[in-house]
Amino acid sequence: MNVQVPVTVLTGFLGAGKTTLLNRILTEEHGRRYAVIINEFGEIGIDNDLVIDADEEVFEMNNGCICCTVRGDLIRILGGLMKRAERFDAIVVETTGIADPAPVAQTFFVDRDVSTRTRLDAIVTVADALNLPAQLAECHEAAEQIAFADVVLLNKIDLVAEDALVAIEARIRAMNPWARIVRTERCQTALETLLGQQAFDLKRILEIEPDFLESDHAHEHDDNVTSVSLHSEVALDQDRFQDWFSALLRDRGQDILRSKGVLSLDGEDERYVIQGVHMLMEGDFIGAWPETAPRESRLVFIGRNLHEMDLQAGFEACRVR
């Protein structure tokens, strides 16, 4: 009864290929039952009881947290789906092209009913390799969708030359160092590369290897969304880290889109793992340090105006003296 159904969030601009992907999920013989929650502009031609319409209803919470918005419709629909007698292997939520992915992700942090019955598996962003540079220039939502992604499906690669693809990938990397980039034509990739990622499982964060390219391509564009990776071989003081990190999220959480880290806290034998979406964060001790791995802390931020936050200095001040 208490198995949490994984939920994959599918973002991407209109025309990027979300509908193609959803049609594949609904029609291919994969032997699994997927419920698909489509948005009001969805173009799915398939009408069956596994397709559910949603109006994106973004609600503010009365918890004193200015950027804490949730998807009210999603809370309602996921609650309704869990009442069905037939069980689902997974649920896919499509967002509108211009949607900010934050409210969807925050819904899983904030709502207890949602987080006990379902779990956020991953945010998958379908990007149109040909049009992504123009979309990044014109709409901040495009940058947010890249920034939030656990997987970027770089679609329509047949329309773009190899050197341009390399440049686009470098640009995506600069904004989001941990997303896995999957190159496709017409979204042709095994569904297993997109679904069942467990990207929000704290245990999986232990495996993240942020990919910071040393390439100069990344700096050719003045992208508003950037990432910062911090590293320390000296253990962190627990109290100072908690004070710094919570103040940071409280004061600058609107600009910090996502954060992830594996920390070595002074006096603790286990690794402390954290992840955050804007001002919301969760953390836990997950297992002892492996003997082969160095005891070091790594913390990655994705957001806007990160250079204004003195992240390096703030982080270093948390080190045990």
Added chain:
Amino acid sequence: MARFEQTPLEAQAHLLDTGAPVTAVLAEADVLVSAHGDGTLRMFEPGKPDRVIQAHRGAVLALCADRDAGAVLSGGDDGRMVRTTLEGHSDCLASFGRHWVEHVAASRASGWRACSAGRAVHIWRQGVRHADVLEHPSTVGGMALDARGRRVAVAHYGGVTVHERGKRGYRPIKLAFSGSHLGVTFSPDGRFVISSMQENMLRGWRLGDRADLRMAGYPTKVHGLRWVGTLPWLATTGAGFAVCWPFDGRDGPMDRPPRTVAEGRGQIATCVAGVSGADIVFTGFEDGAVLFAELSAGGEDRVVRGSTGVAVSAMGVTPDLRWLLIGDEAGLLCHLPLRAAQGI
């Protein structure tokens, strides 16, 4: 690990594993009706065989007594509102395509039937063929008719709207409070409207002067609201016991603490049931236990059913307090004769 031991009363129970989550239970005269996640309604009547009716194609999301005695009204994720008689005959009264029918209500006093689909509430008045359609700024979170059946309260994002039917149509009264409102109920005397919210609290208004009430302090969201007893009390879920607010006097629960009964030993109450004539409440918990409690001071809790490990999702009791029907999230139904238990 069971927290509440099995009871002798359970030996008298009729257990039925339907395999389909129980989404609602109500008593229509001495018949108990359960609604399920596979679209079925099940009816339990003493001395008669149980009945199973396939009323919907998907999950039944809402259930209420119909305006005519001897029938129930249900809404489902198949987009339909269905009327089903206690003999087991079903009729689809309205269909809304891919919109779910999440709330239904009906009044014997006025002959109204109502349901919600998306942002709209549809009302069918007796003798009028067409439905009146009332639109709202966001999806309807909850809906209730008052005892006279002339006003409908609708919970949505940003507050509650009460629509009162006058000679020239509906007059909306907007009761604003920021946040998402997920459930709503009128007090039996029609003086108060209470809503449950996305946040762990209730909000309320006295309609006469719009004085507002705030009932907070719950550790989780409040899903269950039930008027019980003669005072009356508003029994609620969402805490480690049943939280019961007194609605006597002019001010109701303003500046008064609730009475808390049915201590769940660390479990959260997920369901409350009772009847209007008796100051008692049945409380179901997330571990499946069901406790009986008297609302008079000093009453002791009694275990009706021990822990099962599966949350109680719906519960109903007949008006004569002879039969209780407990449903859970896994689809197990437990039909209990209450008089078999001493004192209950």
